[in-house]
Every structure is written in C-alpha cells, then in structure tokens.
Amino acid sequence: MAERSPGERILDFSEVDSGFTAEEARSEAERCIQCKKPACVSGCPVGVDIPRFVLAIAEERFDEARSTILEANLLPSVCGRVCPQETQCEGACILGKKGRAINIGALERFAADRGEGEELGTLVRAPPTGRRIAVVGSGPAGLTAAAELARSGHSVVLFESLHEPGGVLVYGIPEFRLPKSVVRREIERVLALGVELQTNTLVGRSITIEELLAYDAVFISTGAGLPSFMGIPGEETNGVYSANEYLTRVNLMGAERFPAAGTPIRRGSRVVVTGGGNVAMDAARVARRLGAKVWLVYRRREDDLPARRDEVRHAREEGIEFVTCASPVRIHGEPAVTGVECVRMEMCDLDESGRPSPRVLDGSSFLIDADTVIQAIGTSPNPLLVRLLEGVQVGRRGNLVTDENGRTSLPRVYAGGDIATGAATVILAMGAGKRAAATIDADLRDAPAH
Numbered sequence: 001m002a003e004r005s006p007g008e009r010i011l012d013f014s015e016v017d018s019g020f021t022a023e024e025a026r027s028e029a030e031r032c033i034q035c036k037k038p039a040c041v042s043g044c045p046v047g048v049d050i051p052r053f054v055l056a057i058a059e060e061r062f063d064e065a066r067s068t069i070l071e072a073n074l075l076p077s078v079c080g081r082v083c084p085q086e087t088q089c090e091g092a093c094i095l096g097k098k099g100r101a102i103n104i105g106a107l108e109r110f111a112a113d114r115g116e117g118e119e120l121g122t123l124v125r126a127p128p129t130g131r132r133i134a135v136v137g138s139g140p141a142g143l144t145a146a147a148e149l150a151r152s153g154h155s156v157v158l159f160e161s162l163h164e165p166g167g168v169l170v171y172g173i174p175e176f177r178l179p180k181s182v183v184r185r186e187i188e189r190v191l192a193l194g195v196e197l198q199t200n201t202l203v204g205r206s207i208t209i210e211e212l213l214a215y216d217a218v219f220i221s222t223g224a225g226l227p228s229f230m231g232i233p234g235e236e237t238n239g240v241y242s243a244n245e246y247l248t249r250v251n252l253m254g255a256e257r258f259p260a261a262g263t264p265i266r267r268g269s270r271v272v273v274t275g276g277g278n279v280a281m282d283a284a285r286v287a288r289r290l291g292a293k294v295w296l297v298y299r300r301r302e303d304d305l306p307a308r309r310d311e312v313r314h315a316r317e318e319g320i321e322f323v324t325c326a327s328p329v330r331i332h333g334e335p336a337v338t339g340v341e342c343v344r345m346e347m348c349d350l351d352e353s354g355r356p357s358p359r360v361l362d363g364s365s366f367l368i369d370a371d372t373v374i375q376a377i378g379t380s381p382n383p384l385l386v387r388l389l390e391g392v393q394v395g396r397r398g399n400l401v402t403d404e405n406g407r408t409s410l411p412r413v414y415a416g417g418d419i420a421t422g423a424a425t426v427i428l429a430m431g432a433g434k435r436a437a438a439t440i441d442a443d444l445r446d447a448p449a450h
Contacts, residue, residue, distance in 0.1 A: 043092035045431030080109025126153035139167020141417025142221035144433030224418035234331025243376035268372025275376035406436030
C-alpha cells in the first residue's frame with residue numbers, strides 16, 4: 001500500500017497508508033491459488049471465508065466480497081487495519097512458505113471500505129426470542145458478542161462506562177492507525193441490528209449488580225484497562241504517565257488540541273517510552289507527533305520486540321530512537337522528570353516464551369535526559385466490576401476464569417476478551433466474543449426463561 005512520507009505524517013494524526021486501489025486489490029487477489037484446504041481460514045479467529053472474498057475481489061465483484069466478510073465479521077474495516085494478519089491468516093498462507101503471502105489484511109480493508117453503509121438495511125436478524133441479554137463493555141469482544149446475539153434474535157443492551165463506545169478501538173489505538181470515523185461506522189452497523197447502547201453507564205454504580213443479573217444472560221467484556229508500572233523509584237514524579245492514560249487523553253479526549261479541547265497533556269520535548277509492544281509503539285509515535293524527541297527503551301533485543309514489524313518500521317522511519325537491551329531503574333527529578341537512569345542488559349538463557357532472559361550488566365548505568373516518561377509494559381483487567389460479582393472465580397492476574405466457550409463460574413454470566421485472557425489482540429477478543437455469543441444462544445434455547 002502507498003504510505004505518506006515520514007516527514008509529512010509526523011506533523012498530523014492522519015492515516016499513514018491509503019489502502020489498495022481497485023487495480024492493486026484485483027492484482028493482489030489474483031495471486032491467490034484457492035487452496036482446496038485453505039489454512040488461512042483456520043488462522044482467522046472469527047472464521048472469515050477468505051478464499052471466497054479474495055476470489056470475488058479478483059473477479060471485481062467487490063460488493064460480494066464485502067458481503068462475504070460481513071457474514072462472519074461486522075468490524076472488517078477495523079480488522080483490515082489493526083489485526084496481526086502476519087501471524088494469523090497470512091501466517092498460514094501457503095504462498096508465504098516460499099515467498100510472499102497474500103496481503104489478506106489489505107484486501108479485507110479494501111473490500112470493507114467500499115460501499116460503506118450500504119448494507120445497513122440488509123443485515124439479517126432472526127425472529128425475536130424474547131430473551132434479554134446484557135453486554136458490559138463495548139470494545140471488540142463486546143461489540144462482536146452484541147452483534148451476534150442480536151443476529152440470533154435476542155434483545156441486547158450494550159453498557160459502556162465511557163461517553164463513546166468502542167473500548168480500546170477509540171481510547172487505545174491512535175487515529176493514524178485506526179481513524180475514529182472508521183470505528184464509528186462499524187459500530188453503527190452493530191447498532192443497526194437493534195442493539196441498544198447505553199453510554200456513561202458504570203455497571204455496579206449506574207446500575208446495580210442485582211439489576212444486571214436480572215437479564216437472561218450477561219456477557220462481560222470490560223477489557224484490561226488497569227496499567228502496570230515497573231515499580232522503580234521516581235514513578236510518582238510529575239511527567240510520568242501510563243501509556244493507557246497518555247493514549248486515552250489524546251485518542252479519546254483530543255488532548256493534542258488543548259486548550260481547544262478540554263483535556264490537557266504534557267507536551268514533553270524529550271520523551272522516554274518503556275516497553276516493546278504495539279502500545280509502546282503507539283505511545284512513542286503519538287509523542288513524536290506532539291513534537292518530542294523520543295527514545296523507546298526495551299530490555300531485550302530488537303528482534304525480540306513483540307510489536308508488529310510494520311509498527312516497528314513506521315516508528316523507526318518517524319525518528320523514534322530504539323534503546324534495546326536496556327532497562328530503566330530510576331526516574332530522576334523533583335517535582336518533575338529530568339532524566340531516566342537505565343542499565344544495560346545481556347541476554348541469557350531462553351525463558352518460557354522462547355526469548356532470551358535479560359540480566360543486568362554490572363557497572364552499565366547510563367542516563368537519558370528526559371522530561372516525560374510513558375510506561376507501556378502491559379495492562380491487567382480492571383478489578384472494579386470483578387470485585388462486585390460475588391462468588392465468581394478469578395485468576396491470579398485478576399482475570400475472570402472461563403471455559404473455552406466463555407462460561408464463568410456463575411450461572412448465566414459469561415466473559416471474553418482481555419477481561420478473561422489479559423491484554424491480547426483485537427481479533428482474538430472478537431473471536432472470544434463470537435464463541436461466547438454462540439454459547440449464550442445455545443444455552444438460552446435449551447433453558448427455561450429466567
């Protein structure tokens with residue numbers, strides 16, 4: 001896909017790449033060999049019929065391609081932009097074994113972005129069942145579950161604690177990777193199925209747990225919005241953010257437009273970001289767009305970075321300086337950040353993930369002159385709602401324990417996405433929402449009305 005130049009794109013929050021043209025999409029789709037046993041479908045957590053929609057693009061039946069995708073996935077423009085296809089559908093593509101896999105993500109985005117909104121009146125919904133289902137949290141898992149349950153004929157109420165639906169899609173992922181107009185369009189498709197949305201509603205406060213459990217079934221998908229910190233001295237210093245707060249202020253609250261927007265943010269000139277995942281890349285690239293010189297400090301090698309390769313490449317192109325095999329040990333400054341003390345790491349034996357386990361090199365301390373620190377080392381499930389569900393089984397990381405189909409230890413209460421697995425990808429959360437919705441539908445049809 002065509003991309004805007006780094007020098008241009010760091011000046012604004014517009015999307016980095018422009019997507020395929022019709023000719024580019026057709027040419028790429030024609031490369032597909034239409035395997036008799038398509039491994040790409042098995043690699044898709046929501047089960048999109050990939051060969052069928054790719055063939056439709058190759059034959060320029062673009063409306064049919066979009067309709068094929070929507071049979072399995074009501075958030076295709078989102079998935080086409082942010083799913084890690086390289087480790088899922090594209091990773092399973094037979095052409096990738098000896099050459100280049102089909103660019104399934106770009107093709108999905110192309111098909112999904114065409115004719116936007118045209119299908120709103122044609123989505124099929126089963127006859128009403130008379131069952132009422134509450135979905136708590138409107139991120140990828142909640143939106144997917146709500147859509148699938150509504151398609152099955154159930155009455156669905158979608159509760160969202162923030163003022164705008166979308167969860168991590170709106171507060172976590174920057175505009176230059178996922179435009180909010182795209183998210184809103186996909187959410188409108190879900191609501192068109194008859195899903196009732198209630199924003200500014202904190203379950204356990206705005207409505208009671210008793211009111212929640214009065215529904216025939218409850219699906220909890222409140223994500224993993226509780227940030228983790230390194231636990232090093234100086235974290236209480238002015239100018240230290242969690243990536244969760246930093247990104248929410250910009251992505252959801254428009255802090256980059258302050259004072260035109262009501263939420264401020266510290267515009268550091270020298271910013272250190274800790275971590276190596278996609279969230280760390282997002283935070284670093286946002287800080288760069290706010291005018292900062294940015295260092296990304298990661299304790300392993302660059303080859304070990306868990307972020308997507310394209311995000312690493314984009315960050316490097318945009319001037320982010322990677323400080324690998326290093327780890328912060330102290331944040332200096334009083335009352336505001338003046339620097340970050342780090343130590344060098346050497347790579348030792350492989351850990352459980354198959355990556356080398358870092359060990360501190362004696363006498364390797366060094367200082368990065370900085371005025372802002374953003375910690376992006378992970379998140380865990382927010383405990384607010386979990387604590388109110390009396391008797392529910394909770395994992396050691398604060399996650400709701402579920403079976404493979406999303407059932408919790410409480411009758412009629414299901415969960416999926418990051419609240420059950422810990423922080424993961426958008427598409428894995430969607431897959432969990434889809435599986436749980438199918439389980440809820442089957443359980444309700446087999447049970448008497450609540």
